[in-house]
Amino acid sequence: xxxxxxxxxxxxxxxxxxxxxxxxxxxxxxxxxxxxxxxxxxxxxxxxxxxxxxxxxxxxxxxxxxxxxxxxxxxxxxxxxxxxxxxxxxxxxxxxxxxxxxxxxxxxxxxxxxxxxxxxxxxxxxxxxxxxxxxxxxxxxxxxxxxxxxxxxxxxxxxxxxxxxxxxxxxxxxxxxxxxxxxxxxxxxxxxxxxxxxxxxxxxxxxxxxxxxxxxxxxxxxxxxxxxxxxxxxxxxxxxxxxxxxxxxxxxxxxxxxxxxxxxxxxxxxxxxxxxxxxxxxxxxxxxxxxxxxxxxxxxxxxxxxxxx
Amino acid sequence: xxxxxxxxxxxxxxxxxxxxxxxxxxxxxxxxxxxxxxxxxxxxxxxxxxxxxxxxxxxxxxxxxxxxxxxxxxxxxxxxxxxxxxxxxxxxxxxxxxxxxxxxxxxxxxxxxxxxxxxxxxxxxxxxxxxxxxxxxxxxxxxxxxxxxxxxxxxxxxxxxxxxxxxxxxxxxxxxxxxxxxxxxxxxxxxxxxxxxxxxxxxxxxxxxxxxxxxxxxxxxxxxxxxxxxxxxxxxxxxxxxxxxxxxxxxxxxxxxxxxxxxxxxxxxxxxxxxxxxxxxxxxxxxxxxxxxxxxxxxxxxxxxxxxxxxxxxxxx
Ligand code: HEM
Numbered sequence: 001x002x003x004x005x006x007x008x009x010x011x012x013x014x015x016x017x018x019x020x021x022x023x024x025x026x027x028x029x030x031x032x033x034x035x036x037x038x039x040x041x042x043x044x045x046x047x048x049x050x051x052x053x054x055x056x057x058x059x060x061x062x063x064x065x066x067x068x069x070x071x072x073x074x075x076x077x078x079x080x081x082x083x084x085x086x087x088x089x090x091x092x093x094x095x096x097x098x099x100x101x102x103x104x105x106x107x108x109x110x111x112x113x114x115x116x117x118x119x120x121x122x123x124x125x126x127x128x129x130x131x132x133x134x135x136x137x138x139x140x141x142x143x144x145x146x147x148x149x150x151x152x153x154x155x156x157x158x159x160x161x162x163x164x165x166x167x168x169x170x171x172x173x174x175x176x177x178x179x180x181x182x183x184x185x186x187x188x189x190x191x192x193x194x195x196x197x198x199x200x201x202x203x204x205x206x207x208x209x210x211x212x213x214x215x216x217x218x219x220x221x222x223x224x225x226x227x228x229x230x231x232x233x234x235x236x237x238x239x240x241x242x243x244x245x246x247x248x249x250x251x252x253x254x255x256x257x258x259x260x261x262x263x264x265x266x267x268x269x270x271x272x273x274x275x276x277x278x279x280x281x282x283x284x285x286x287x288x289x290x291x292x293x294x295x296x297x298x299x300x301x302x303x304x305x306x307x308x309x
Numbered sequence: 310x311x312x313x314x315x316x317x318x319x320x321x322x323x324x325x326x327x328x329x330x331x332x333x334x335x336x337x338x339x340x341x342x343x344x345x346x347x348x349x350x351x352x353x354x355x356x357x358x359x360x361x362x363x364x365x366x367x368x369x370x371x372x373x374x375x376x377x378x379x380x381x382x383x384x385x386x387x388x389x390x391x392x393x394x395x396x397x398x399x400x401x402x403x404x405x406x407x408x409x410x411x412x413x414x415x416x417x418x419x420x421x422x423x424x425x426x427x428x429x430x431x432x433x434x435x436x437x438x439x440x441x442x443x444x445x446x447x448x449x450x451x452x453x454x455x456x457x458x459x460x461x462x463x464x465x466x467x468x469x470x471x472x473x474x475x476x477x478x479x480x481x482x483x484x485x486x487x488x489x490x491x492x493x494x495x496x497x498x499x500x501x502x503x504x505x506x507x508x509x510x511x512x513x514x515x516x517x518x519x520x521x522x523x524x525x526x527x528x529x530x531x532x533x534x535x536x537x538x539x540x541x542x543x544x545x546x547x548x549x550x551x552x553x554x555x556x557x558x559x560x561x562x563x564x565x566x567x568x569x570x571x572x573x574x575x576x577x578x579x580x581x582x583x584x585x586x587x588x589x590x591x592x593x594x595x596x597x598x599x600x601x602x603x604x605x606x607x608x609x610x611x612x613x614x615x616x617x618x619x620x621x622x623x624x625x626x
Contacts, residue, residue: 014519017467028475031407032482043608058607061402070398072382077395077404084411085418092422092468096460103449106442107521109564116522119512121470121505126526135541138530149498152481153491159614162487163604169611170484177481307535307542 001206009194013102018120018193025186035060036165043168059164114198114211123192124185130200131289133308148180148279155275157267172261180283219299222292231305238302242309249281394593396601403602408483412476416504417589419469423507426462427578434514436574438567441516466508473504485603493595496588503585510577516570524573525565531556 010019038060046053057063105111118126128137160169167174195202197209222241223234254277257265265273292298302309361367362375373384383397402408433452434444448455477497480486486494509527513520531554532540538556539549551563561568596602 014467017464017471021471024471024475025478028410028478031410032479035407036482039608043610046608047610047612053610059402059605061405061605067401069401071401071404072379072386072398073395074382074385074392076401077399078386078392080404080406080411081414084415088415088418088468089422092461092465095464096457099460099464100456101460101463102519103445103515104518107516107518107565109521111518113518113522116526118523118526119509121508122527125530129530134530134533135535135538139534139538139541146498146502149501150495153486153488153494156487159487160609160611161484162609163483163485163606164608165482166484166608173484174482181478181481 002208003206005208006206013099014120015193016099018189021186022190025182032165033167036167039164039166040168043166115196115200117192117196120189120193123196124188126200127188127192127196128286131286131293135307136309144279144282151275152177155268155272157272158264172264176280176283184283184286217297219293219297221300221303222298223303225298231303234303235305238300238304238309242302245285246278246281249284250277253277253280394597396597399601400605402605405605408605409602410475410479412472412479416469416472416476419465419472420585420589422465423462423469424582426458426465427582429458430462431578436514436571438516438570441514441570445515445517466511469504470508473501477501483604487603490595490599490603493592493599496592496595500585500588500592503581503588507577507581507585510573510581513565513570513573514577521565524569528556528559528565528569531559 009015042056042058042060046056046058104113117123125137125141128141131137132141156173158170158173160166161173194205197203197207198211198213201213201215203209221234223237226237228234228237254273257273268276289301292301300308357364362371372388374381375385386392386395386397430448433448433455435441445459448459452458480494480497509524513524532538532551534541534544534555536543536547537549537554538544539551539554541549544554551557557563559569559572560566561572
């Protein structure tokens, strides 16, 4: 166990935000889940008691009949904002006094940094470079992430859970977003920061970053395993595999959807549903491709003269 | 009233004084009068300052009274150009920290901090290959509080990225993107991208190894842009070369060099902040126009959702 190495990574000034992100995220997930639980309990109670549902003010916070529903922004909101500004300023000041922003040697195109890492918030995409060609990892994926985020309000047809924390009423949406945000985005950043060392090689926490370590990985392509050698054959094979994944996956997804989320399925238009299915399958494809690479050393699935996937 | 009398009394005497030039006694009297007059005026002035809220300067700036009445509390917000971002009153539970986590507001506050420290940094920085790195060294070593300034700018940028993610996470968890706030979510996603781009363009500016290689790695991906990059799928077929593709456009050259530094600087200090400000204005405007903060809303039951949907459909038909 090389504690020194761990300390070196954790205390690198530019990594401190990521170290801070973990407890922050944990705290806010806790805060959200706590309120969601309380709301879910209230919902369950109201569902079994229609009479109460008619009279209850429907929040988990206390409310007395005499109270006004609205309060003045001055001072009740402004004092919160003022306090928040002061606290953030203090945190920022203390952080800036105790920790210096990094400044390396002057830029020099002839001396490569090893590992050359992108800023931490892009490390997820850099990690994807291991598994995908740059045009996918660097261009297609960011585009899909942005488009995928933008269409969320238009494909989530569930009218429940607008404006309050809940788990029970939005299981699917929460699971999907949680998978995308926590597993595919935050976790990749953590891997990129704490695991990837020189040469972008995999170093377990506590392993010393050995700059001269070489790994002779023999990566194969999926068509090779099946003994396909001709370019045409590889192209067709890949198209079949990728197409097959989306066809079979789409079918499986639709069956599951109809069975377990019949209401949502009925609500969605065909365009909405195909969007959901397409993005779901693409998201699931990421860990599959990663496992192919990490466990079976498979590089490409689909090889054509113009692009490889 | 007292004033008017004084004026009337003084005036004729002043005239007579003027008439009798060279009359020393008249002049002395006149000076005495002026003296007395000034003393009364000074007293009035001091008296007036005891309640500054009644002065013309004060009332011209603050257009309403400040005693604690509901009307004045509302006016305090509404008649102030910065505060009128807010409504006069809001839902009593919406101010609870646990609902919004205050993250949107904190993101905005950090943006302001970054603008402030960023402008100060600009006084000491030249976006040229010769000077950029030296400017940072000079800033850290010789400028009073220079190091603190740079640190604050750097860490506030990181904090802003974290805050914007947490804000998005909160908006998702509370389902706040649902009708009628779909469009504001879209505006938010654009703000998220702009925030990341702001951070990224700033990374190159110290012109050190860290920024240089981060930007090299980052922009190398642009080579592979489908159609528009010279190494991307179908790029070659469209006659893309390292000298005319999208990466060339981003860097102002085929390598990360002086032009890239200048472009980065202009995007970072002028281009993106302006665009981001515009989107923030729209974002805040829409929060208001979409009916304020989404909640905490009363919980809805599954049975009611179905009814409501049918109701809406029937009304639409
Ligand atoms: C520079 C970035 C941003 C700033 C300064 C900002 C600021 C704000 C502020 C001050 C609010 C009021 C409520 C609150 O504080 O939570 C708000 C609400 C909102 N924001 Fe943002 N935001 C930003 C980015 C985003 C992003 C990335 C998203 C989503 C992808 C988003 C979506 C929304 C939505 C939907 C609301 C309405 C929430 C509600 O009604 O509960 N914003 N934003």
